[in-house]
Amino acid sequence: MxxxxxxxxxxxxxxxxxxxxxxxxxxxxxxxxxxxxxxxHWCDYFVIRRVISFFFFCSFKYHLNYSLSPSPILSVSSIMDIILELWDTFIGDRLYSTLLPASLSSSVSLPAFVNAAANTSMALFGPEPYVYEQATQMIYLEPSKYAYLSAWPRNNVYRQFTSFFLITWLFGLLVYFLVATLSYIFVWDKTTYNHPKFLKNQIGLEIRQAMAAMPPMSLLTAPFFVLEVRGYAKLYDTTAEEPFPYYSLIQIPFFICFTDFFIYWIHRGLHHPRVYKTLHKPHHKWIMPSPYASHAFHPLDGWSQSVPYHVFPFIFPLQKFAYVFLFGFINLWTVFIHDGEYVANSPIVNGAACHTMHHLYFNYNYGQFTTLWDRLGGSYRKPNEELFRRETKMDDKEWKRQAKEMESILKDVEGEDDRSYSADKKNL
Structure with missing residues (x-):
């Protein structure tokens, strides 16, 4: 009422x-x-309040329908994440049993920090041996003997953190190189090499920046995953656990709307003069990005824009397989908006054309998935029609016009341009 x-x-x-x-x-x-x-009215109080109210209404209803879950320490194995279970079954069990065998857990020859970690594990979980419980009812993976032969059992918090750090890093590298390379070979227009604002040795610089960013980003991201598998998130397994009927059907568009809203403001905040040059400028080094620029940014920049993705399941319920799907989709989308293929001039979707406008002209199109918040925030810039026509997309006149406008905006945003542009045009 x-x-x-x-x-x-x-x-x-x-x-x-x-x-x-x-x-x-x-x-x-x-x-x-x-x-x-x-x-x-970019700060329309009524609109923003309605959106946020709907988000938290769903979370409130979830709490009404379901009582609080048991202590996370007591229910670790029952909610073990699917990805972590796959990792442990095929890689982790053998890896940890080899590096940290149970027979050596009390040996004085082990480093002090390893013994301390083992003792902490015993304090947390008690002297009882690890007992396997499947992560989901949909998949059953019988653990091998190696699951019980490590000083760090599967439910050890240090092991979980280390595993998620490695999973995030290796999975990120795999997706980055696989998708970016396929996009570079089959989608990205090589004529872009001749653009006056394409940097000297840009592809190599993009890859180097991405490789340097991924380890610290993975380190910062791993705690979110650890908290999730230890029972602090609202991840659920079957439709019987959803907060209300058909929630599983709307959770993905709901997730997109929630993250799109917060990423818009985080991204816009990264363009504030006090943080732009330190955190966000490394990603804006690429005026005409290639697919390899998708993950080429400062670690704190990339991580801060990923925070809404990880916060969502702590506030709202999310099905486990949907979470895995969304994690992969986000990595793919990040590559797609940097591939330079302007498929459709959509007024709703913030695709590659909109994001190219952002790289060229800096203070426009901050959105991740849609143009909604850019339109409400007064930062939307419609992509030039020339981008959608093959004959004008790579035309010298269009390039010169882009470069001239970009240079005038760049002076206000960055001051002097310290980039080194490619002097020799490649004929491909």
Whole structure:
């Protein structure tokens, strides 16, 4: 009732504002004054409040339908993440039993920090041996003998952190090189090498930047995954556990809307003069990005923009397989918006064309998936029509026009341009 009353009050105030605006417009027309162009209300309190209220309503309903889960320490194995179980079954068990065998856990020859970790593990989980419980009802993987032969059992917090660090790093490298290379070979237009703002040895620089960024990003991301598998997140397994009927059908678009909203503001914040040159400029070094620029940024820049993805399952329920799917999709999307293939001039989707506008002109199109928040925030810039026509997309005149406008904006954003552009044009 309180929620309905507050909504009714908001509706009444909004209607009053509309009536006042109509009266003002009528007065202007009578006085012979031309009506002004409507300015987008980028901080429209009503719109933003409605979006956030819906997000937290779903979370509140989840708490009403389901009681709080048991202590995470007591239910670690019952909620073990699917990815972690696959890793342990095929790689982790043998790796940890070899490096940290159980027979040596009490040996004085082991380094002090290893013994300390083993003792902490015993304090957390007690003297009882590790007992396997499957992560999901949909997959059953019988653990081998190696699962019980390490000083760090599967539910050891240090082992989980180390595993997730390696998984995030290696999976990130695999997706990055596989998808970016395929995109570079089959999608990316090699004529871009001749663009006046394509850097000297840019592909190599992009790869080097990405390789340097991934380990620290993985280190910062691993704690989120550890908290998830230890029971602090709202990840669920089957549809019987969803907060309300058909939630599983809307969770993915819901996830996209939630993350798109927060990434917009994080990305926009990274363009603040106080943090731009330190954190975000490394990614804007690439004026005409290639697919390899997708992960080429400062570690804190890339990690900060990924935080909404990891925060979501701590606030709202999310099915485990959907989470794995979304984790892969996000990595693919990051490559796709840097591949220079302007498939469609969509007014809704923030695709490669919109993101190219962002790299060229800096202070536009901060959104990740949609143009919604850029439109509300007054930062949307429609991609030039020339980008969608093959004959003009790679035309020298269009390139010179882009370069001239980019140079004028760059002076305000960065000052002097310290980039080294390619002097020799390649004929491909």
């Amino acid at each position: 309180i929620f309905q009353a507050s909504r009714h009050k908001l509706w009444q105030t909004r209607e009053k504002k509309k009536k006042k605006k109509k009266k003002k417009k009528k007065k202007k027309k009578k006085g012979g004054i031309a009506t002004a162009v409507a300015v987008p």
